[in-house]
Amino acid sequence: MHEKTILEMRNVRKTFGPVVALDQVDLLVKEQEIHAICGENGAGKSTLMNVLSGVYPYGSYSGEIDYDGKVRQFKNLRDSEKEGIVIIHQELALIPYLSIMENIFLGNEQVERGSINWDKTKEKAIELMDRVGLDADPEELIVNIGVGKQQLVEIAKAMAKDVRLLILDEPTAALNEDDSEHLLGLIRNLRDNNGITAIIISHKLNEIAAIADMVTVIRDGKSISKIEITETSPLDEDKLIADMVGRSLEARYPEHKRNEDGEVIFETIDWTVYHNEDTHRLVNDKVNIQVKAGEIIGIAGLMGSGRTEFAMSVFGKSYGSKIQGTLRLNGKEVNLKNVGQAIHHKLAYVSEDRKVYGLNLISTIRENTTLSNLNDLLKGFSIDREKEKAIAEKYRKELRTKSASIESKCSELSGGNQQKVVLSKWIYTNPDIMILDEPTRGIDVGAKYEIYEIIHKLADQGKAIIVISSELPELLGISDRVYTMAEGKVTANLVNDDLTQDDLMKKMTA
Known part of the structure; x- marks a missing residue:
């Protein structure tokens, strides 16, 4: 890592009417550094990056931006991109029904003699895709590739603009573990081999500990602290949490007394579901799950294990085809044909995608x-x-x-x-039964704690709670029992007594 400063933001203040979003915030980033910005939801992290990149233009905020040794006054994204600053927002800015190569060069087309040179576009797209490790056909439509590959398209798009400072807002929020590791490895590689500086906004403390060289904490629109991370001085997560939320969290998960005496009020017997469109593809294979009143059940599984498909198919058959098996609610067999009937029978489903379905x-x-x-x-x-x-x-x-x-x-x-x-x-x-699918995705550690308290309160009221989560520590922290799933099947039903992540992972990959 170099000692040269590539970016310094001084006394940045940004308001929206009477609301002060940023209040005299300072940020200093060294060249070839991976710099994490942490804080609770609403602390001002994304607002600060929008100021830097020109989304909020010069004149709409006060304070100074010094980039690459010069004071900058960016009026829009194009101004900052000309200087090599590229921001990738949490909501990816890709056109679903254009190809990968068209998206990579969107707004940056390879034009010769007044028209796009498609051969050159494809050739350069393949070169950029190789650099970011994206194995796909450059002519494949975005709508046909997963969100992990879409993130790589965004980074290839940034590379096409000769990026020097890459800003990533919650880059792994919607990714599974493998895609997250690949993306973090790519960011390290871009730093080490291409000299790129990166700023990452993230709530995932384990990822920050693994990848960041420096952390700036923002709380309530103010810069609170800077924490350096080295091999000899690893991240103190407790200090980071205290700086983020303004208080120490003695435990990441609230205490909860297990309820073992309730009646079984949710049960599936041999629940079998086929894919929505490919009706020959099995996604749930004879799934048997029971949940008692007042019990918190976790469902753990890798991407593609059938967790969400199970939840949606149970919730008024809002997913799936050729659904077979028995569903019992409060001891009675029911056939829920739509979401309205599911709600009437006191079943609730909180989707993993709150912005689209929630x-x-x-x-x-x-x-x-x-x-x-x-x-x-x-x-x-x-x-x-x-x-x-x-x-x-x-x-x-x-x-x-x-x-x-x-x-x-x-x-x-x-x-x-x-x-x-x-x-x-x-x-x-x-509801009597609540299914919560990734209830804390993209949420900071302080807000997570509050969500866990709400879940515990609902269980204490006698409701049956099913939590689907990709975060194994979360399932271990809040669940009374955990079902593991792999390839559409339940592989284990584990009482949460001294369970470990390794225990879950073995059953999830069975």
């Missing part, structure tokens, strides 16, 4: 909270607006959702607060 982002907290139970608000032939406001305010307070009011749009909320609105929406249906 929320209407352009609607308010009030509108989203009551969306799954509008019948309860009917007053004659119209909605009782006063009752709706009271319900939304009740859940906003109970779940400690941070927002200006219940009239705040969900798109304006941090990830953790969006997840609380999703939970509010389903808790309002008063």
